[in-house]
Amino acid sequence: MTKKQQKMLIRIGIAFFLFAGLLVSEHAGLLEGVEGTAVLFGIYLIPYLVIGYDIIYKAARNISHGQVFDENFLMMIATFGAFGVGEYSEAVAVMLFYQVGELFQGYAVGKSRQSISDMMDICPEYANMEVDGKLTQVDPDDVEPGSMIVIKPGERIPLDGVVLEGESYIDTAALTGESVPRKASVGDGVISGCVNGSGTLKVQTTKAFDDSTVARILELVENASSKKAKMENFITKFARYYTPIVTLGAVILAVLPPLILGGGWGEWIRRACIFLVISCPCALVISVPLGFFGGIGAASRIGILVKGSNFLEAVAQMETIVFDKTGTLTKGEFKVQAVCPAEGSEKELLELAALAEGYSNHPIAGSIREAYGKEINIDRIGQAQEIAGCGICIPVDGKEALIGNEKLMRERKIDYVPDQSAGTIVYIAYEGRFAGRIVIADRVKDGAAQAIRDMKRVGVKKCVMLTGDRQEAADAVARELGIDEVHAELLPGDKVSKVEELLARQEDKAKLAFVGDGMNDAPVLTRADIGIAMGSMGSDAAIEAADVVLMDDDVKKIASIVKISRKTLTIVKQNILFALGVKGLVLLLGALGVANMWEAVFADVGVSVIAILNAMRALKAEKG
Amino acid sequence: MKKKFKLEDLDCANCAAKMENAIKKINGVNDANVSFLAQKMTIDAEDDQFEDIMKEVVAVCAKVEPDCKILF
Numbered sequence: 029m030t031k032k033q034q035k036m037l038i039r040i041g042i043a044f045f046l047f048a049g050l051l052v053s054e055h056a057g058l059l060e061g062v063e064g065t066a067v068l069f070g071i072y073l074i075p076y077l078v079i080g081y082d083i084i085y086k087a088a089r090n091i092s093h094g095q096v097f098d099e100n101f102l103m104m105i106a107t108f109g110a111f112g113v114g115e116y117s118e119a120v121a122v123m124l125f126y127q128v129g130e131l132f133q134g135y136a137v138g139k140s141r142q143s144i145s146d147m148m149d150i151c152p153e154y155a156n157m158e159v160d161g162k163l164t165q166v167d168p169d170d171v172e173p174g175s176m177i178v179i180k181p182g183e184r185i186p187l188d189g190v191v192l193e194g195e196s197y198i199d200t201a202a203l204t205g206e207s208v209p210r211k212a213s214v215g216d217g218v219i220s221g222c223v224n225g226s227g228t229l230k231v232q233t234t235k236a237f238d239d240s241t242v243a244r245i246l247e248l249v250e251n252a253s254s255k256k257a258k259m260e261n262f263i264t265k266f267a268r269y270y271t272p273i274v275t276l277g278a279v280i281l282a283v284l285p286p287l288i289l290g291g292g293w294g295e296w297i298r299r300a301c302i303f304l305v306i307s308c309p310c311a312l313v314i315s316v317p318l319g320f321f322g323g324i325g326a327a328s329r330i331g332i333l334v335k336g337s338n339f340l341e342a343v344a345q346m347e348t349i350v351f352d353k354t355g356t357l358t359k360g361e362f363k364v365q366a367v368c369p370a371e372g373s374e375k376e377l378l379e380l381a382a383l384a385e386g387y388s389n390h391p392i393a394g395s396i397r398e399a400y401g402k403e404i405n406i407d408r409i410g411q412a413q414e415i416a417g418c419g420i421c422i423p424v425d426g427k428e429a430l431i432g433n434e435k436l437m438r439e440r441k442i443d444y445v446p447d448q449s450a451g452t453i454v455y456i457a458y459e460g461r462f463a464g465r466i467v468i469a470d471r472v473k474d475g476a477a478q479a480i481r482d483m484k485r486v487g488v489k490k491c492v493m494l495t496g497d498r499q500e501a502a503d504a505v506a507r508e509l510g511i512d513e514v515h516a517e518l519l520p521g522d523k524v525s526k527v528e529e530l531l532a533r534q535e536d537k538a539k540l541a542f543v544g545d546g547m548n549d550a551p552v553l554t555r556a557d558i559g560i561a562m563g564s565m566g567s568d569a570a571i572e573a574a575d576v577v578l579m580d581d582d583v584k585k586i587a588s589i590v591k592i593s594r595k596t597l598t599i600v601k602q603n604i605l606f607a608l609g610v611k612g613l614v615l616l617l618g619a620l621g622v623a624n625m626w627e628a629v630f631a632d633v634g635v636s637v638i639a640i641l642n643a644m645r646a647l648k649a650e651k652g
Numbered sequence: 653m654k655k656k657f658k659l660e661d662l663d664c665a666n667c668a669a670k671m672e673n674a675i676k677k678i679n680g681v682n683d684a685n686v687s688f689l690a691q692k693m694t695i696d697a698e699d700d701q702f703e704d705i706m707k708e709v710v711a712v713c714a715k716v717e718p719d720c721k722i723l724f
Contacts, residue, residue, distance in 0.1 A: 032661070086718075086719075090718070093714075093715045093716075093718070095670075095715065098666075098667070099664070099666075134663060141689055141690075251694075264669050267666060267669065308666070310664060313665040313666045313669060314665040314688070317665070317688070317689060318689060321689050
């Protein structure tokens with residue numbers, strides 16, 4: 029509780045005490061004789077002023093600034109009205125409860141804000157830098173890229189960098205929601221915002237603080253609330269008209285019926301005052317963005333960054349989801365799966381292939397060398413000659429070796445054995461004769477099939493996979509994962525047109541998401557309704573282009589974000605309906621003379637508080 | 653140029669919305685955002701007039717919500 033709130037609490041206590049005393053003495057008959065007189069008015073004015081002087085002061089000040097329809101003014105008019113019609117105790121009570129409600133509302137909002145910002149508490153406060161041979165704590169902002177910093181056990185990593193010395197396990201939970209620590213040793217990159225485990229690390233920084241992962245994430249989350257959801261915009265617009273309309277209604281209610289029906293003004297003024305009390309739209313204006321903020325907070329807690337409330341809203345309507353294959357559904361690591369020599373042993377073929385690929389930096393070459401596992405003796409190989417789009421021709425032990433795809437074999441008139449299995453097939457020929465083939469395949473990510481099943485379960489209707497790979501390889505992966513639609517052998521540019529085609533086929537309200545690893549998918553990520561990037565922490569292109577970033581590249585999280593967004597939207601809708609419903613009802617009852625000031629105060633601050641508490645549920649989204 | 657400011661004692665969500673609208677109407681302001689939840693204000697305005705614009709922003713905020721202070 030802040031100082032201001034504590035002071036308010038004391039004032040409420042005093043006013044409540046005075047007010048209760050007055051009510052008791054009035055009921056005990058102690059105030060008989062002064063009823064309906066200026067004396068009684070004077071007595072009730074004391075607690076009223078104790079509790080409400082600041083409201084009156086603010087109302088007067090704001091009117092002088094030209095701000096008429098603020099809640100202070102409305103409360104002042106409402107309570108003055110009550111005094112005017114002789115309902116002194118009502119006037120004090122309304123003001124008292126209004127202040128109690130405001131206090132509680134302020135407290136609840138402060139608490140919610142606190143719990144959200146605690147969760148975002150990934151900002152490092154200092155960096156240990158060596159200055160003149162001594163370790164000093166400096167502001168991470170002041171550390172230049174390329175500096176040497178020391179991260180002690182248990183400290184938060186202040187800047188992105190590369191480990192120069194030491195070994196440790198790093199807790200990335202704050203960024204990725206992943207609870208298993210990640211190992212970091214010499215040469216590994218470390219990411220700011222994570223917490224160092226038990227080892228001391230010497231790190232060379234690679235980025236300035238403003239460009240570091242933690243600063244970018246914080247900025248994203250903070251900016252997320254500025255990209256407003258449709259529902260938020262609706263509420264802001266609504267609020268702009270709501271207050272003047274209700275106030276106008278109050279004026280009409282106070283003036284017209286007595287003129288037409290005749291009779292006392294008092295009753296109608298009392299009813300008009302009820303209108304004024306309900307006329308503040310605060311419950312809606314707070315609880316809707318708070319709900320979205322909570323949803324975004326819940327998502328970031330499990331390692332999903334959502335760049336705006338509008339995207340959270342869109343995810344709830346997602347019906348089609350398009351995946352890029354490599355790196356998204358598959359690991360993007362190529363592994364030798366089968367070695368099929370035409371003659372001789374597998375080992376001999378692998379050795380020949382590894383030697384032939386000795387100079388190549390293609391990922392496939394790397395996987396063959398890895399499978400071979402031994403140092404390449406470069407004395408055994410000669411000058412490589414690359415045949416574009418086909419493979420390599422290179423002398424191995426002085427005799428010509430060919431390594432590449434089917435086209436290469438056909439061109440060189442090698443009598444080869446074609447292979448139809450899924451994956452990439454590398455054919456090898458030696459001394460003009462077919463030596464065998466090696467099957468290399470990218471492996472499906474662990475849990476990818478489960479992830480697709482989960483998505484289907486939460487209501488995604490269609491899963492599509494796009495890939496540049498051969499049809500056979502793509503079909504095999506699609507079968508394994510339960511993908512509905514496959515488009516294979518696409519060039520990078522084709523992906524955009526395929527996504528556009530799918531967008532055109534969609535129903536009006538349905539949304540399409542594209543999931544990619546971000547590196548060369550940026551145009552597609554932007555084109556889709558929702559671009560989901562496998563953020564592989566630190567990949568700038570991904571974070572930049574996408575609307576939703578999965579910090580740990582885990583496709584399983586997609587189902588979770590759908591759940592979070594649905595829950596958030598439900599809560600927001602509940603709040604809108606509840607607040608409007610209660611306000612509408614009390615307005616109606618007030619106009620008919622059934623509701624009194626007490627109900628009106630509840631419809632104002634009571635509803636706000638309940639809506640805020642409800643909005644906070646969005647923050648507590650379940651895991652998985 | 654985009655700049656962020658912290659706000660103190662921004663007590664009501666409706667006022668934040670009003671402040672935002674009022675700031676957006678100032679000449680030279682490209683975009684403005686007042687976040688009630690983050691108690692922060694982001695202003696995107698022309699570089700060369702930024703200081704003058706900020707003076708106007710302060711005046712506008714004092715008019716809409718006098719309790720709220722902008723921390724520089």
